[in-house]
Amino acid sequence: MTYILYGDKGSGAFAVEAVLAEAGLDYAFSEISLEKEEQRTEEFRALNPSGKVPALKLPSGEIVTETAALMLLIATRHPEANLLPPVESPDYAQALRWLAFMASEVYPPVEIADYPERFVPDHKGAAVLKLAAKRRIRERMEAVEAAASEGPWFFASGFSLVDIYATMFSRWRECRAEGWREAHIPKICAIAAALKERPRLTAVFQKHFWMG
Amino acid sequence: MTYILYGDKGSGAFAVEAVLAEAGLDYAFSEISLEKEEQRTEEFRALNPSGKVPALKLPSGEIVTETAALMLLIATRHPEANLLPPVESPDYAQALRWLAFMASEVYPPVEIADYPERFVPDHKGAAVLKLAAKRRIRERMEAVEAAASEGPWFFASGFSLVDIYATMFSRWRECRAEGWREAHIPKICAIAAALKERPRLTAVFQKHFWMG
Numbered sequence: 001m002t003y004i005l006y007g008d009k010g011s012g013a014f015a016v017e018a019v020l021a022e023a024g025l026d027y028a029f030s031e032i033s034l035e036k037e038e039q040r041t042e043e044f045r046a047l048n049p050s051g052k053v054p055a056l057k058l059p060s061g062e063i064v065t066e067t068a069a070l071m072l073l074i075a076t077r078h079p080e081a082n083l084l085p086p087v088e089s090p091d092y093a094q095a096l097r098w099l100a101f102m103a104s105e106v107y108p109p110v111e112i113a114d115y116p117e118r119f120v121p122d123h124k125g126a127a128v129l130k131l132a133a134k135r136r137i138r139e140r141m142e143a144v145e146a147a148a149s150e151g152p153w154f155f156a157s158g159f160s161l162v163d164i165y166a167t168m169f170s171r172w173r174e175c176r177a178e179g180w181r182e183a184h185i186p187k188i189c190a191i192a193a194a195l196k197e198r199p200r201l202t203a204v205f206q207k208h209f210w211m212g
Numbered sequence: 213m214t215y216i217l218y219g220d221k222g223s224g225a226f227a228v229e230a231v232l233a234e235a236g237l238d239y240a241f242s243e244i245s246l247e248k249e250e251q252r253t254e255e256f257r258a259l260n261p262s263g264k265v266p267a268l269k270l271p272s273g274e275i276v277t278e279t280a281a282l283m284l285l286i287a288t289r290h291p292e293a294n295l296l297p298p299v300e301s302p303d304y305a306q307a308l309r310w311l312a313f314m315a316s317e318v319y320p321p322v323e324i325a326d327y328p329e330r331f332v333p334d335h336k337g338a339a340v341l342k343l344a345a346k347r348r349i350r351e352r353m354e355a356v357e358a359a360a361s362e363g364p365w366f367f368a369s370g371f372s373l374v375d376i377y378a379t380m381f382s383r384w385r386e387c388r389a390e391g392w393r394e395a396h397i398p399k400i401c402a403i404a405a406a407l408k409e410r411p412r413l414t415a416v417f418q419k420h421f422w423m424g
Contacts (some may be wrong), residue, residue, distance in 0.1 A: 049355040050317055064305045066312035072284075073305050093276045093285050100278035100315060105262055108320035112331075119324075119344040125337035132331040143261040 003027035006047060007054035008034045010171070012067040012107070014208040016054050018164045019074045021200045023081035068103035071161045072096075083161045091155045098144060098154070098162050105140045106169050109133040113174055137174045138184065141166075145185040152194045159198070167192040171209045215239035218259060219266035220246045222383070224279040224319070226420040228266050230376045231286045233412045235293035280315035283373045284308075295373045303367045310356060310366070310374050317352045318381050321345040325386050349386045350396065353378075357397040364406045371410070379404040383421045 003020060005027055007013020011034060020027045032038045032053050040051045048055045048065040055065045064070055075083035085091035112119060112133035116126035144166055149156040153163050170188045175181040181189055196205045215232060217239055219225020223246060232239045244250045244265050252263045260267045260277040267277045276282055287295035297303035324331060324345035328338035356378055361368040365375050382400045387393040393401055408417045 049358065050313070050352065058305065060302065062302055062305060064309050066309050066316065068316070069305075069308035069312035072312075073308050076299055087288055090272065090274055093270065093274060093281075096281035096285050097276050097278050100281035100284075101262070103312060104278065104280070104315045104320055108316055120332060120337055120340050122337070122340070125332055125334070125340065128332050128334070128337065129341065136331075140262065146261065 001059035004057040006030045006032050010208045011053050013054035015067050015164050015168050016070045018204050019071050021204050023078040068099050091157050095160050095162050102165050109136045134174050141185050145187055148187040151190050163191050167195050213271035216269040218242045218244050222420045223265050225266040227279050227376050227380045228282045230416050231283045233416050235290040280311050303369050307372050307374050314377050321348045346386050353397050357399055360399040363402050375403050379407050
């Protein structure tokens with residue numbers, strides 16, 4: 001019995017796969033193509049009513065969704081992987097904070113920037129909305145950058161799931177375009193470069209972010 | 213040394229205050245008026261760069277933000293309050309899932325429905341966006357409703373922070389208006405009614421949701 005991760009390459013599935021790999025767990029990857037809109041089929045919506053990847057089938061057969069929830073679940077059930085700082089340490093509180101911050105302040109505007117017409121069908125309105133969402137994503141990632149340690153990881157105390165999540169957003173279009181990330185979130189770029197060198201994460205990073 | 217909760221009545225601060233009260237912790241409430249836009253002052257932005265309430269000062273002096281993070285933090289550091297199912301139980305995974313679902317699928321569109329002109333300044337576009345956000349909130353709350361047990365709480369195994377969070381969203385304008393919630397999320401309405409009767413939560417509920 002292994003985990004089955006439903007998701008697409010380069011999507012939120014990266015964060016969950018990275019956590020599974022870092023924890024040394026056995027898993028299979030079931031590709032759900034976003035380009036073919038396979039996440040909106042009735043079949044996939046039975047797994048996740050929001051029609052979004054990723055979703056994870058646990059070894060027990062249960063389905064769990066929401067990237068941040070999956071990262072926390074695996075980190076909490078596998079404390080030996082040290083994906084979260086110790087519960088009583090100050091960094092534990094900050095890890096929950098910045099994980100939740102990215103989950104609710106960065107991730108949702110990515111849907112808006114990618115599919116603005118889901119919210120405002122009219123072309124001109126959609127373009128305005130897209131720009132506002134991109135601005136929001138960048139502003140919020142600058143807040144994450146400002147909170148990061150001098151390196152190599154977000155917390156001076158060591159690697160955590162915050163590094164995985166921040167790396168993911170830094171690879172996405174809104175941060176990647178126009179050389180924005182190198183100029184505005186250099187500490188997160190350095191985190192991504194260091195993450196790529198972790199023995200258990202190199203292949204996962206390459207699979208999802210072959211374009212860098 | 214006590215906790216200091218910065219927030220407004222009827223805001224996300226409800227969820228954090230309910231968790232503090234349910235865990236029997238000592239706290240003070242520092243009112244940040246959303247009507248006066250006190251959450252956007254430079255002073256408050258020093259506490260929370262996203263300019264959003266709530267924020268919590270821990271007894272150690274650290275600031276932590278993000279409603280879901282604060283709920284999880286207190287629940288995890290105070291297991292005796294039973295705000296989360298046991299870590300190895302199936303309900304634990306689902307608690308993280310539905311907490312994260314509401315944090316990233318319901319909460320962000322509330323900002324859009326309340327302040328659409330932050331995203332699309334033009335009047336007509338803002339009205340379209342507002343409607344789309346309201347539709348999204350309602351659709352997602354119906355997904356929460358569909359996952360809830362027959363009662364009295366979200367999980368058949370007992371009360372949890374998911375009940376607190378779902379109650380909060382059910383009290384907000386987008387669910388309250390037009391008698392929508394009674395018709396579409398009756399199980400969550402029953403959860404809110406039962407929550408109001410919990411000895412440690414009655415006063416907290418009344419303070420934030422005096423209009424019911």
